[in-house]
Amino acid sequence: MKIAYMPDTHFGVYDQPxxxxxxxxxxxxxxxxxxxxxxxxxxxxxxxxxxxxRAETFFSSTEALMAAAAVRTSxxxxxxxxxxxxxxxxxxLAEQLAAVDLLSRGRLIFGAGVGYxxxxxxxxxxxxxxKGRRFEEVMEVIRGVWEExxxxxxxxxxxxxxxxxxxxxxxxxxxxxxxx
Numbered sequence: 001m002k003i004a005y006m007p008d009t010h011f012g013v014y015d016q017p018x019x020x021x022x023x024x025x026x027x028x029x030x031x032x033x034x035x036x037x038x039x040x041x042x043x044x045x046x047x048x049x050x051x052x053x054r055a056e057t058f059f060s061s062t063e064a065l066m067a068a069a070a071v072r073t074s075x076x077x078x079x080x081x082x083x084x085x086x087x088x089x090x091x092x093l094a095e096q097l098a099a100v101d102l103l104s105r106g107r108l109i110f111g112a113g114v115g116y117x118x119x120x121x122x123x124x125x126x127x128x129x130x131k132g133r134r135f136e137e138v139m140e141v142i143r144g145v146w147e148e149x150x151x152x153x154x155x156x157x158x159x160x161x162x163x164x165x166x167x168x169x170x171x172x173x174x175x176x177x178x179x180x
Contacts, residue, residue, distance in 0.1 A: 002044035002045060002077075003042075003043055003044055003045075004043060004044060004045035004046060004047050004076075004077070004079065005034075005035075005038035005043040005045070005046055005047070006046070006047040006048070006049070006081065007031045007034045007035055007038070007046060007048065007069075019058055023058070024058040027058045028058065028059065028065075028068070031059070031065070032068055032069060032072050035069045035072055035073055035076075036072050036073060038076065039073045039074070039075055039076045043076060044076060044077060045076050045077035045078070045079050045109070046066075046069055046073070046076050046077070046078055046079065047079045047080075047081040047111075048062050048065055048066055048069075048078070048079070048080050048081065049062070049080070049081055049082075050062040050080060050082065050083045050084055052120055052123055052124075053119065053120075053123050062080045062083055063080075063083075063093075063096040063097060063099075063100060066078045066080065066100045066104075066108070067099060067100050067103050070100055070103040070104035070107065071103055073104075075107075076107065077107050077108075077109050078100060078104055078107050078108050078109070079108075079109045079110075079111050079178070080110065080111045080112075081111045081180065082111040082112055082113035082178075082180040083097075083110070083111065083112055083113075084112070084113055084114065084115035084120065085112050085135060085138040085139060085142065086114055086115045086121075086126060086131050086134050086135045086138060087115065087120060087121075087123075087124040087126055088138065089158075090137075090138040090139075090141035090142050090145075090158060091141065091145055091160070091163065091165065093138070093142060094141070094142040094145045094146055094165055095165060097110055097142075097169070097175070098146065098165060098167065098168060098169040101169040101170045101171055101175050102167060102169065102170050104170070105170055106169075106170040106171045106175075108169070108170075108171070108175040109175060109176045109177075109178055110142075110175050110176065110177045110178070111178045111179075111180055112135075112139060112177060112178070112179055112180070113179065113180045114131050114132060114135045115128075115131055115135075130156075130157075133156060133157075134156075134157050137155040137156060137157050137158060138157075138158070139177075140153070140155070141153055141155075141158055141160065143174060143177075145163065145164070145165040146165065146168060146169055146173065146174035146175075147173045147174055149164060150162050150163070150164045151163050151164065151165075
């Protein structure tokens with residue numbers, strides 16, 4: 001059995017004022033120290049949620065937070081719980097996650113979910129009515145650019161002709177994918 005730790009990305013109540021840059025930077029440093037401690041005391045993984053436009057959560061970039069944790073730890077798995085690829089450009093997200101996997105030397109497990117928070121769909125201009133189809137398409141593109149040397153794709157939402165991703169993730173053919 002493996003046990004993971006989810007660093008606390010909530011700092012305060014739901015109606016609090018938007019944090020200052022100084023408060024957000026301090027909270028980030030505190031969270032990274034939690035990650036180091038979790039590894040030291042024996043946790044097997046760190047889980048990072050994706051949250052946006054909420055004053056009580058100071059971390060809008062799960063990928064950047066995992067990258068910072070990757071350089072501050074050496075053993076624990078890094079798992080987003082969950083990134084909602086529906087809101088992301090698939091090649092850009094694949095590139096960011098490949099960077100996390102490289103920085104961690106293969107400790108990324110890609111946790112992905114369709115998304116449920118209506119405010120997020122509104123924030124990113126993605127119609128929630130198409131979330132399932134868009135999720136499947138984004139995931140197909142991510143797997144394709146990770147696994148194939150060159151990749152072409154024509155879908156409902158995205159089209160790519162002979163694109164490639166470099167560098168590829170550390171893990172080959174790709175990091176594990178968990179759907180949540």
